[in-house]
Each structure stands twice: as structure tokens, then as C-alpha cells.
Amino acid sequence: MILLFRFLSRWPLVLLHVLGWLLGWLVFGVSPAYRRRFVANIRQAGLSWRQASAAVGQTGCMVLETPRLWFGRPARVQWAAGSDVVVQQALDAGKGILILTPHLGCFESIPQEYARRFGAQQPITVLYRPSRQPYLREIVATARQREHLLTAPTTMGGVKQMLKALRAGQCVGLLPDQVPPEGLGVWAPFFGREAYTMTLSARLAQQTGAAVLLFRGERLSWGRGYRLHVQAWRQSLPDDLVAAATAINQAMETVILNSPGQYLWGYSRYKQPRKESV
Numbered sequence: 001m002i003l004l005f006r007f008l009s010r011w012p013l014v015l016l017h018v019l020g021w022l023l024g025w026l027v028f029g030v031s032p033a034y035r036r037r038f039v040a041n042i043r044q045a046g047l048s049w050r051q052a053s054a055a056v057g058q059t060g061c062m063v064l065e066t067p068r069l070w071f072g073r074p075a076r077v078q079w080a081a082g083s084d085v086v087v088q089q090a091l092d093a094g095k096g097i098l099i100l101t102p103h104l105g106c107f108e109s110i111p112q113e114y115a116r117r118f119g120a121q122q123p124i125t126v127l128y129r130p131s132r133q134p135y136l137r138e139i140v141a142t143a144r145q146r147e148h149l150l151t152a153p154t155t156m157g158g159v160k161q162m163l164k165a166l167r168a169g170q171c172v173g174l175l176p177d178q179v180p181p182e183g184l185g186v187w188a189p190f191f192g193r194e195a196y197t198m199t200l201s202a203r204l205a206q207q208t209g210a211a212v213l214l215f216r217g218e219r220l221s222w223g224r225g226y227r228l229h230v231q232a233w234r235q236s237l238p239d240d241l242v243a244a245a246t247a248i249n250q251a252m253e254t255v256i257l258n259s260p261g262q263y264l265w266g267y268s269r270y271k272q273p274r275k276e277s278v
Contacts, residue, residue, distance in 0.1 A: 002139055008064065009072035014223025016064040024060025028266075038266040045191040045253075047260055054261030061219060062106065062264070069108045070143035076225030077113040083230035084117065086213065090232065091121055096166035096210035099124070099173035100201055100233070102252045103264035105217040109226045111149055111173050118171070119148020125165045127174040127200075129154045154181075159200065166208040173215075176201040177252050182273040188245040191253055196273045202237055202244035216255050219262055229258070 008016065028035055042052040069075060090097045099114070101107050111126045118124075126144065130153050144151050150165075152158035152172075162172045177190070180198040188197040205212055216229040233251055237244040256263045 005067040008067035017061045020061035020064035021057035024057040028056045041265045052260045055265050058262045078227045080229040086230045090211035094169050097171040098210045098212045101215040102177040105219045105262040106226045109217045110215050115149040122170045123148040124171040125150040166210045182275045186242045186245050190249045197245040199241045
């Protein structure tokens, strides 16, 4: 598997995206269960097929660009107007930064570009879920790591690592629309339907007072790279975890609706959580 990843990492990004687009539509065509879930999720969000159908191909782009991002040359990344200023202001405040982004666009580009641009000031630690496949576990654990970019597994040790980083004024990134294991979340509305939602993002913000930044990693057409959009989220989180999770879900909805054609609508967001020790 790692040989395949390294082979694909040498391909031009435009070619990976073209093939990824075809792969996305192929999977959509041959998998009725995936297709039903995709369509049901965009309807739940109140979107039309026209508004969100591009996400079929974009999902394939996400899959095939991953080896390039993990093992290849750095991707071309632009910062939307004023976005880098938002990050610098949060760093200057010295209370740590909590980056939240949904499964949208190229979320893998976000920590890499932060590490390149701001990592010398404060490194970033990103949360990841260890693969259940032994042959992928080492790849996932090590491929994301690079200078000023650390990873923390979804374990109690990983949580402690992130808390320590934030209290030291560093940066932490995670995807709050990921379904957590049973016991590590609460049921909160997401696009109007109850979804099991992690409480970790809310607890990290509540316990450290870190600045919360909402990121969107827009994938540009024809292999031109990515554009990062950043917004400071100034809403105070309530102490109640259900209310806090609801507020974060609403923030993720806003980010998603800025680029509905790049969200991972095929993700089983409303599934029952699995039992897992932490």
C-alpha cells in the first residue's frame, strides 16, 4: 500500500484530480447505499441536487490527492484576503488556537499550510483516528507529520497532548463533524437532524480559552492548488455540552454552505457511534 501511495504522490495534481473526479462518479454509480446516503444528506441540509452534485466528483479528488499531500511536493496554497491576518492576530493573543473545519474541500492542506506559514511561531497538533487496518496504521500515523506539524491519536493520551499544546499557546486542529466513539459525544442537531457529535472541541475551548478559528480549505479547479478561508469565531460557548455541541454544529453548517459542492455528503454523519475504548 505504501508503494502505491508513493507512486501516486509523484503524479501531477491536475491528473490526480481528473482521475479522482471519475472515481467519485464511478463509486456513486455502482454503490446504491452510498448514493442513497449522499442524496439523503443533501436533502437534509435543504440543498438541491444542482447545488451539491459537484461533491460527487470532489470526493474522488479528495481520495486521490491524499498520497500527493502526504508524500509528494508541497501543494500550492493561497490565503483568502485577510485570512492570514486572522491567524496572526490569534497567535499574538497568546492563548492558543483551536482550528475547526468540517470534512470539506482539502482539509489535509490546512495543517500543512499553517505549519509552513506560522509553525515557527507555534506548532500545530492535529487529531487523527488510528486506522483499524494494521497495514494503514503506520502510514496514517506518520504521513501527516512534518516540521512544526504533530499528530495526536483519538485516545486519552492524545487529548492530554492537545490540552498541553493549547495551554502552551500552540495550535490544535480537528474535524468536529466526525462521529466520535460511544461515550465521547452527545446527540445534537446537524442540519436539523440529531447527530452524535463530539464534545472534545467544546471542552478544549472551554478549558483553555483558546481562540476558535473556522477554516475552509477550498480545492481550486484544474490542479491549481487550494485556497484557505479563515474566520474568527467569537461566540461564547455555553457550559452545557449539548448546547455547546449544537453551537459548533451550526458553525460547521455555515462553513459547509459556503462550499456545498466540496463537502463529503456521502459520509455517514447520522450513524450510531461504535463502542471503542479511549
